[in-house]
Amino acid sequence: MALSIRNLSKTYSNGVQALKDVSLEIPKGMFGLLGPNGAGKSSLMRTLATLQEADSGEAWLDDLDVLREKDKLRQVLGYLPQEFGLYPKVSAQMLLEHIASLKGVASRGERRELVEALLHKVNLYPHRKKELGTYSGGMKQRFGIAQALIGNPRLIIVDEPTAGLDPTERNRFHNLLSEIGENTVVILSTHIVDDVTHLCNSMAIISQGQVLEQGRPADIIEGMQGRVWKKTMDKAELVDHLARHQVISSSLYGGRTVLHIYSATDPQEGFEPVEAGLEDVYFHTINQHTHSLPAEVLEAAGKEADTPTLKA
Structure with missing residues (x-):
């Protein structure tokens, strides 16, 4: 399993060229996309998540055309954006069951079983009936990972997931991402160097919309x-x-x-x-x-x- 990105470019209507001929080979496991704020990381993530169109280039998840087969891609995609909204008065269990229903898990019993398993996985099961508005930043991020895992995705994209987390929550989040990355293509977009050092087997450095370096962290160092x-x-x-x-x-x-x-x-x-x-x-x-x-x-x-x- 691998994600292949070839010559991807994107210019916004205001003339800013956010992506400039980006090419990357991303294998199964944790892949770190490292760059400063405003480097084009989020633009690349939104393009791969089918939230915006590229001007040119292509991307393939094995034999699936990411940019043209959007509905098929969304069926195998888990996405945790940098900022995401939650219904503050709804419990974690209720919202996850709703998301599972939207992702095609029709059986009520199957949804309940899936959601309970995910809540255990992200260590939120004891807090499953609490309103999401009462969650800490780290708990919200773990909820975000739980919703991204619904449907056994083949590609998971997480954008700046540890920004604002305290050291304990950040370490817990690292462990969770590492476990997920064993059998899935996981792209970790971040400006925090330690996150890539601790988590990723392969990586790329991006700045001003261009890939400057890519490879295994140990080899690059x-x-x-x-x-x-x-x-x-x-x-x-x-x-x-x-x-x-x-x-x-x-x-x-x-x-x-x-x-x-x-x-x-x-x-x-x-x-x-x-x-x-x-x-x-x-x-x-x-x-x-x-x-x-x-x-x-x-x-x-x-x-x-x-x-x-x-x-x-």
Whole structure:
């Protein structure tokens, strides 16, 4: 089972080109689509979920034409958008049974059995009769996954699923997604690097509507080993380094600035080698594409960012 996306493009009526000749090969399992806000991730997700038309290109889920056989795709699709509405006065059990009915589960007994199994799966069974308006953010996200799983989907799309969750809920959500991804194509669209690091066997980095990098996270990270260097300094020293080095990122630790830079050779000046991580790869890839420094680096240096953004 696999999803193949070929030369997909989309331009909105306001002239913004949200997708630019996107091609991806997505195998069974968890696939991370990583990019900054406004990169085009949501535009790609909405196109694959048949919520909007592409201008050109194609997408195939095995032998199913995703863009032209929309009704067939919807029968095997589970979708959890970044924001979704719930009926606040309706219980989780009642709404899930209604959704199951809409998805073609005609037998009342079969619906009840399916919904109870899903509620157990997402750890909401003890709260099944509570009104959805009383649910926490994490509980609502788990409900969203439950509704996406109705009908045994072959393709599941989740868009920014852990944004706003506390660490406990986020960890619980990670475990649930990992279990689901064992037998299904699951696309995880996010700007949170750790989510991809912990969950995904394959991934792509997207920015300004273009795919910049794709492959296995471990392989992508390996290609950057030996080229990441760090130095801890006072904020006043930061500006002096911006003009001389390819800056990857900066962070504060103990009131001082920790700067990561990219260099194929030893940059000297007190820098020391550090093991590359997916965050280094991500920031370096984005910075190279936009020809700009990370916003947090500019902010720390007292400068203003001048990086174009793209509405997803």
